[in-house]
Amino acid sequence: MGLLSQGSPLNWEQTKKYADHIRKHGIIQFLNIYNKVKDRQKDVLKWGDEVEYMLMEWDDKDEKVRLVLRTAEILETLQEQGEKTNPNHPTLWRPEYGSYMIEGTPGQPYGGTMSEFNTVEGNMGKRRREASSLLKDNETLATITAFPRLGCPGFTRPEHAPTPVERGVSKSLFFPDQAINVHPRFSTLTRNIRHRREEKVVINVPIFKDKCTPSPFVETFPEDDGEAARAALPDHIYMDAMGFGMGNCCLQVTFQACSIDEARYLYDQLATFCPIVMALSAASPFYRGYVSNIDCRWDIISASVDDRTEEERGLKPLKNNKYRISKSRYDTIDSYLSCCGEKYNDIKLIIDEEIYNQLLSAGIDKLLAQHIAHLFIRDPLSVFEEKINLDDENESDHFENIQSTNWQSMRFKPPPPNSEIGWRVEFRPMEVQLTDFENAAYVVFVVLLTRVILSYKLDFLIPLSKVDENMKEAQKRNAVNEGMFYFRKDMFKGCNPVLDGAAATQNGLETGGTNEEYTLMSIDTIINGKEGVFQGLIPILNSYLENMEVDVDTRCTILNYLKLIKKRASGELMTMAKWMREFVANHPQYKQDSVITDKINYDLMRKCDRIVKGEEQCPELFGNPLNRVK
Structure with missing residues (x-):
């Protein structure tokens, strides 16, 4: 989850004093990196995935399942036995927001050869086995996007009560501070977002109206001091903490491009796929023990880290703040970066004019300058006392401080200072899937897509406002089968910046x-x-594969993955979200009241666990795939 500095964290009042200093030096650091590597060419095409996991504990006696708050000790052991012992260890482990969460990646990035696709699922399996080997008998590791009873009483082990009134980090009515990772970055982000916003974050998710769901659905909160009563909407599930968003799990892919221009082109093209792949991977229909009317977590995470004040949200006249900002700092991108995308930038872009002009004066082109100047309208949120005065020539912490807390659907990543790493882009909207087979399928699908885009010079660009509309559509219940999405009709037209630009101006x-x-x-x-x-x-990807030299084993693996994507898109196979909904709807204890009880949750998670471990088949989720664990 971005930059993980160590040290003494500053509170919001202290952080605010250094905001201009960090922005100023962040820009200097960016320019230093850019000037060193702007002309770098022929970097090898590399890529890697990130899978996030939750640690759960079974209480078979009471038929409950809870999230276990001890991933810090598991992480320490995994790192000790892995990268700290052997730099070439095949897995890497990192902390995540929840103290019940952990993130695993391959130890080294994958390369550009087709045979690499045949190792992805095996590496994911290795990660799952490594972490699982450190668990107790009644524990399991799950790739579940959103734990259905996150925020319900007693959802953690050990059990902790929330502290809404006392001096705490999130002051949530539902989410105890102990469920936040012990690394100071995470609690600092949580507290400073709340302090900057001048109130708790507000998350309202439409509830699914079943036959016996109260109408209107209105909750009361005994511990509330009035803030929840003002914020909670009728017929919505109310949540009030960063943990309800960042405490969910996802699946991400990062690509190293051959050059900065290729990275910018890839960033733009993949941005149009964010809503499509998110709907295809939909896996989170339940929140705080209720059945919601959405299938994806995106807007929930967006709201969970929304640090904008009332002025910035347009609820009050600007007085203490500089900008009206239309989105949370976790949201869709606001501008394309390539010359091909320029004419499709139809969203009003709020930028720091001073930084924009500074970048232009330093030789940065308009599109990249406005992208950086847009990111830098945000304040730093997590500053460490030891990291205030840095060597701008050789460090990039101030740049990354702003960059890594702009959690957008795509991320454009300059190389770290003095490293062999090239220009990268990160694809961020996917929901994590239940099994390694499914996660590998989605990763391979997106990576293959990048190869085809680059090889055939395909063009999928549409106005960015339409991509935003697609993101809203993608989160709706069963959007994968019922939604309609704006998409480019002719992907082979290609982009001719000169002609396209001239035609656009002429018209x-x-x-x-x-x-x-x-x-x-x-x-x-x-x-x-x-x-x-x-x-x-899929036909384009199949055509590409036919023209490539691919060994039989790898081809079989890839086609198996594409079959899953194909059938999820057609509705022949269910998304995880739809499958979970049907499980709950058919559960004997479900009262058609939109409530997920402990028993329902226990049975659902137990079934998920049996499927992952191969103890039970689930043809409605992924057919009958070949089980390839290498």
Whole structure:
């Protein structure tokens, strides 16, 4: 989860004093990096995935399942037995927001050869086995996007009560501070977001209205001092802490490009796929013990770290703040970075004009300058006393402080100072899947997509405002089968910056392109194609594979993964979200009241665990895949 500095964290009042200092030196650090590596070419195409896990404990006597708050000790052992003993160890482990969470990545990035695709699932399996070997008999490691009863009484082991009134980090009515990772970055972020915002974060998720769900659905909160009563909306599930968003798990992929230009092109193209792949990977329909009316966690995370004040949200006139800001710092991107994308930048971009002009004067082009100047309208949130005065020539902590707390759907990542690492982009919207097979399938699908985009010079760009609309659509219940998404009709047109730019100017279309270039499509059409409408991504990927030298084993693995994507898109196979909904709806204890009891949750998590361990088949989720653990 971004930069993990160690040291003495500053509170918000102290942090605020250093905000301009950090922004100023962050820009200097960015310019130093840029000037050293802007002309770097021919970096090897490398990539890697990140999988986040939750640690659970079974209470078979009372038929409950809880989140176990001891991943710090497990992480220490994993690192001691792994990277600290052998720098070439095949896995790497990092902390995550929850003290019940952990993140695993491959020890070294994957390369550009097709055979690498045949090792992804095996490495994920190795990670799961490594961490699982340190668990107690009644514990298990799960790749669940959102724990259904997160924030319900007694959801942790050991059990801790929330501290809404006392001096605490989140002051949540539901989420105890002990469920936050012990690393000071996480509690500092939680506290400083709340202090900067001048109130607790507000998360309202529409509840699924079943036959016996109260209408209107209105909760009362005995410990509330009035803040929840003001914030909670009728017919919504109310949550009030960063942990409800950052305490969920996801699946991410980072790519190293050959050059900065290729990274910018890839960043733009992949941005259009964020909503599509998010809907395809939908896996989080339950929150705080209730059935919601959404299938993805995106807006929940966005709200959980929304540090904007009332002035910045447009609720009060600007007085103490500089900008009206339309989005949380965790949200979709606000501008394309390549020259191909410039005419599709139709979202009003709020930038720090002083920083923008400084970057232009330093030789940064307009598109990259406005991207950085937009990120830097934000304040730093987590500052350590020991990290205030840095060597700007050889360190980048101040730049990363702002960069890593702009949690956008895509992230554009300059190389670290004095490293062999190249320009990278990070694809961030996917929900984590239940099994290693599924997670590997989604990762391989996205990586293959990048290879095809680069090889065929494909163009999927549409106005950025339409991508935002797609992100809203993607989170709706069963959006994968019922939603309609704006998508480009002709991906082979390609981008000719000179001609496209001239045509746009000539037609008076400085931004936004033309609506003849895109239309509304179902995900089935986008993924599998429809005659006369769109060729489909799977047919393009299959064509690409036919032209590549791929060994039989690897080809079989890839086709197996693509079959899963194809069938999820067509509705032949369920998403995790739909499968979980059906399990709850058919549970004998479910009263059609949108409530997920301890017993329902226990049975659901038990079934998930049996599926992961191969003790039970689940053909409605992923058919009958070949079990490849290498």
